[in-house]
Amino acid sequence: MGADVGAESTALDPSAYQAILACMGEGIIFADSEDRVAYMNAAAERIRGIRAENFLGRGLLTIHSPHVAARVKDLLIHFRSGEVLFHTKSINVKGRIFENSCYPVRDSDRNYVGTMMVSRDITEKERLREENQVLREQVLSEFGCCDMIGKSPAMQPVFQGITAAAAVDSTILLTGESGTGKELVARAIHEHSLRKDHALIKVNCAALPETLLEAELFGHEKGAFTGAVRERKGKFEQAHEGTIFLDEVAEMPLTAQAKLLRALQEKTIERLGGNREIRVDVRIIAATNRDLRREVEQKTF
Structure with missing residues (x-):
């Protein structure tokens, strides 16, 4: 949102505002409605390595190269129209990094009165961000894999399995x-696979009653049941080209398992109350804390 200025009963004397701006650590430059530099505080002079007396009264477009001036002109047009509410860009000045933010300033009647430019020193912030990234990469390279950290011998096969599973597009069962x-x-596995740029959709099969699970997984058509006032995509359609994670898959009822098998084998689903096949490209990762081999033998899965 652009800044608003207006007269109020508690407003300070204009000289007080000048004093406040002058002592700020951030660089402040204000250009009036005619795009002329009207104010520059000491911090802005220091940050940009310039003197205010050489720029006050000059048009913003005259103090930049033609290439930069064209971009500035376009930004000012959008500020005036209200299409753009702020613009931020980082610059490097003599080995330090500054974040430059520009805002349109409007009066109490929403009339455009100028543009304010604020420069903040973010060198330390960027240094800490880079240092954090380096340390993170070192920790992961020595003690982890895929954003998971673990030094014990028991974790090494887990990391190897994640790396191997991420490289292929097979269905995975985690126990x-x-x-x-x-x-x-x-x-x-998802975030390091070829599907990482698409959705990872999680479904807790144990948290949904049998009557809702099919509709949640495969969606429903309008009028499929009482309250179905419009069609709804299920989790499989939402995960198209991505991954669906079926947690507690052993809790899934047999009727839903049959539809899940069809999705696995034929890459198609049918919404509840519908009769058309919908193709889905989804990788399935399932998880359970139960022994599915025994469940199959007992014909409960």
Whole structure:
């Protein structure tokens, strides 16, 4: 939102505003409605390495090269029209990094009165960000994989499995006790796979009653049941070209398992209440804390 200026009963004397701006650590430059430099504080002079007396009264477009002036002119047009509310860009000045932000300034009647440019020194912030990234990469290279950290011998096969699984597009089943990090592994596989630029959709099969699970997974058509006032895409359609993570898959009822098998084998689904096949390109990662081999033998899965 652009800044607003207006007279109020508690307004300070104009000289007080000047004093406040003058002592600020951020560089402040204000250009009036005619795009002429009307104010520049000491911090702006220091940051930009210029003297205010050489720029006050000059048009913004005259103090830049033709290439930069064209971009500035376009930005000012958008400020006036209200299409752009702010613009931010980082610059490097004598080895320090500054974030330059520009805002349109409007009076209480929403009339455009000028543009304010604020420069902030973000050198330390950028240094810490880069240092954090370097340390993160060092930790991951020595003790982790795919944003997961672990030094114990038991974790090394897990990291190797994640790397191998991420390189292929096969259906994956993760097994292990509750709380052992199956969802973290699923997310790591997805984020390092060829599908990483598309959605990872999670479904907790144990959290949904049987009557809702099919509609949640495969969607429904308008009028499929009471309250279905419009068609709705299911999780499989939402995960198209991405990954769907079926947590607690052993809790899925047999009727839904049959439809899941069709999605696996034929890459198609049918919405609840519909009769048309919808093609979906989805990788499935499932997880359970139960022994599915025994469940199959007992014909409960």
